[in-house]
Amino acid sequence: MDNITSCASPYAKDIEFNGLLNRKASFASSLAKCLLRELSNRQLSSWSLSALTCMADGYVPDSNAWWVPEIPSLIKWLSKPTTLPPKFKIELFCLRGSRQNTQGAFSLSNDFGFGTLDGVPARFLAGQEFSMINGRLIIDGEPLQESGDINYLQASLFLGSADLFKKTINEERDNAPQLEKNIDRHLHELHKKALDLLSLTGVDSRWITAAVTNLYITESSEQSSRSGSWDKHCGLSYYSRRDNPAWIADILLHEACHQNFYFLNLNESLHEDDHIQRLSPAVNEPRPIWALLLAYHAFANVSVYYQKLGSLESEELFRYAYRNFDYALKTETLLNECKFSNRTALHFFETLKACFHSIKGAYLDSPHRVH
Incomplete structure (x- = not known):
C-alpha cells in the first residue's frame, strides 16, 4: 500500500516516494514487453527495438525524473486490437525510458502526439537525428540543455x-505554429519559486516534477485562472499564465494530484463506481464515485498546502484557500455516504481524510471566514 499512500498525498505520514517510482518502473518494463510482443520488427526502428529490449529486461534508469508520460496512452492503444499506437509515441517512450548509448532519428510521422522531451515539444523532433551518450541527449549535433535541478519543470508555451x-x-488538431520550443527565464523563475513554496510546506518536489512532465502555459485569461489535465494524456497539463508563485504552486499541486491519480488508476485500482451519479460541488454536474475521489484528492491537498503556507492569515489568499477547502469539505460529505467495495480506493480516501482533517480546524476557526 506504500505507493497508494504516496499517490494520495505528499503530506501523508510515512510517505515512501520510492515506492511510487518503483511502480512506474514496473509499468515501463511490462509495457516494453507488450510492445515487443505486439508490434512487428517492420514497424519499429532498430534503435527503438534495442531500447525496448533493454527496458523489457528490467533495466531501470537511475534518475528520479525518468518517468515516461507516454505509458498510459500506449497501454490504452494496446488494449484496442484494431488500432496501433503512433510510432512517435513509442519512440518518445523508448528514448525517455532507456539511458543506453544509442543513435538514430525520430520518425517523420504526421501523428506527432503531444508531449515534450526535455522541454522540446514532440512535433519539433520529427525527423531529427539524435545520439544518446552516457545519458546525455544530442540532437542534430547540439546537446539538449538539461537541468539537474529538482526544482525544474519541463514547460513549453502555447x-x-x-x-x-x-x-x-x-x-x-495540428496547431504547430502556436507551440514554442522554450519558455522565458521569468517563467522558469516563477516555477522554481512555486516549487520552493511547496517544499516549504513539506512537498517533495519530485511529487510534482515526476507527475507533471509535459507542462504548457497558455495566454493569460482576464476572467479567471484556467488549468487542466487529461487521463488519456498522462503527464500533460496546462495553465493560463499567472505571475503569483503562490497561485502557480496551487495549480501545480492540483494538476500533480490529478496526474498521480490517473497513473495509479491505470489498472482501475481506484475505479469505485456504484452506478449512482452524485452532483459534484466543484463542477455542479453528476459524477461517479471515482470522479468525486479525483476531485477530493486535488482540493484536499491544496487546502493542506494553503494552511501550511500560512495563507489563512492573509485575507487575499484566504479566499482562494477557502474555496478549495469548501469544495473538499462538500465532496468529502458525499464520499462519506458512499459504500466502497474497492479496498484500494477506500484506503486512498482514508489517507486523504487524515491529511485533510489535520488542518480542518484552522479553516473553521479563521477570522477571515464568513459565517
Whole structure:
C-alpha cells in the first residue's frame, strides 16, 4: 500500500516516494514487453527495438525524473486490437525510458502526439537525428540543455487561449505554429519559486516534477485562472499564465494530484463506481464515485498546502484557500455516504481524510471566514 499512500498525498505520514517510482518502473518494463510482443520488427526502428529490449529486461534508469508520460496512452492503444499506437509515441517512450548509448532519428510521422522531451515539444523532433551518450541527449549535433535541478519543470508555451489549447488536445488538431520550443527565464523563475513554496510546506518536489512532465502555459485569461489535465494524456497539463508563485504552486499541486491519480488508476485500482451519479460541488454536474475521489484528492491537498503556507492569515489568499477547502469539505460529505467495495480506493480516501482533517480546524476557526 506504500505507493497508494504516496499517490494520495505528499503530506501523508510515512510517505515512501520510492515506492511510487518503483511502480512506474514496473509499468515501463511490462509495457516494453507488450510492445515487443505486439508490434512487428517492420514497424519499429532498430534503435527503438534495442531500447525496448533493454527496458523489457528490467533495466531501470537511475534518475528520479525518468518517468515516461507516454505509458498510459500506449497501454490504452494496446488494449484496442484494431488500432496501433503512433510510432512517435513509442519512440518518445523508448528514448525517455532507456539511458543506453544509442543513435538514430525520430520518425517523420504526421501523428506527432503531444508531449515534450526535455522541454522540446514532440512535433519539433520529427525527423531529427539524435545520439544518446552516457545519458546525455544530442540532437542534430547540439546537446539538449538539461537541468539537474529538482526544482525544474519541463514547460513549453502555447501561443493561444486555454480554450484553444483544450480544443487542440481534445480534437487532436495540428496547431504547430502556436507551440514554442522554450519558455522565458521569468517563467522558469516563477516555477522554481512555486516549487520552493511547496517544499516549504513539506512537498517533495519530485511529487510534482515526476507527475507533471509535459507542462504548457497558455495566454493569460482576464476572467479567471484556467488549468487542466487529461487521463488519456498522462503527464500533460496546462495553465493560463499567472505571475503569483503562490497561485502557480496551487495549480501545480492540483494538476500533480490529478496526474498521480490517473497513473495509479491505470489498472482501475481506484475505479469505485456504484452506478449512482452524485452532483459534484466543484463542477455542479453528476459524477461517479471515482470522479468525486479525483476531485477530493486535488482540493484536499491544496487546502493542506494553503494552511501550511500560512495563507489563512492573509485575507487575499484566504479566499482562494477557502474555496478549495469548501469544495473538499462538500465532496468529502458525499464520499462519506458512499459504500466502497474497492479496498484500494477506500484506503486512498482514508489517507486523504487524515491529511485533510489535520488542518480542518484552522479553516473553521479563521477570522477571515464568513459565517
